[in-house]
Amino acid sequence: MDKVFIEALEIECVIGIYDWERKIRQPVVLDIEMAFDNTVPAATDNIEHTLDYKAVSKRLIQFVSESDFGLVETLAERCAAIITGEFGVRHVRLKLSKPGAVRGSKAVGVIIERGQA
Numbered sequence: 627m628d629k630v631f632i633e634a635l636e637i638e639c640v641i642g643i644y645d646w647e648r649k650i651r652q653p654v655v656l657d658i659e660m661a662f663d664n665t666v667p668a669a670t671d672n673i674e675h676t677l678d679y680k681a682v683s684k685r686l687i688q689f690v691s692e693s694d695f696g697l698v699e700t701l702a703e704r705c706a707a708i709i710t711g712e713f714g715v716r717h718v719r720l721k722l723s724k725p726g727a728v729r730g731s732k733a734v735g736v737i738i739e740r741g742q743a
């Protein structure tokens with residue numbers, strides 16, 4: 627199956643389980659792969675026939691920047707639900723990174739896959 631992807635989408639939000647984390651905004655980074663048949667938009671050259679990565683990105687920026695979950699797991703699950711539920715994506719692989727959360731690491735986070743592979 628073809629894919630449409632969004633790489634390294636960085637968004638600031640309230641995220642974390644500790645008291646100090648509830649008082650600041652931190653960056654999270656999304657890497658997303660969405661199953662989509664790209665043959666139709668390729669044949670028609672029409673944006674209406676695509677899975678529009680800009681539209682998905684704008685929706686996620688709006689949602690994540692207003693969110694204040696404790697766990698990265700919860701935020702990742704809710705983002706995947708938006709992609710499958712609102713954009714009709716049958717399968718999504720989503721990596722949510724929290725850079726700088728653990729000293730000595732580049733990033734920590736989760737990778738989830740939802741929908742029919």
Ligand SMILES: Nc1nc2c(c(=O)[nH]1)N=C([C@H](O)[C@@H](O)CO)CN2
Pocket residue numbers: 641642643644647696697698699724727728
């Ligand atoms: N599996 C997880 N482990 C941890 C999380 C999380 O969201 N999922 N969160 C934290 C803290 O918020 C941490 O990021 C602060 O540095 C710890 N472990």
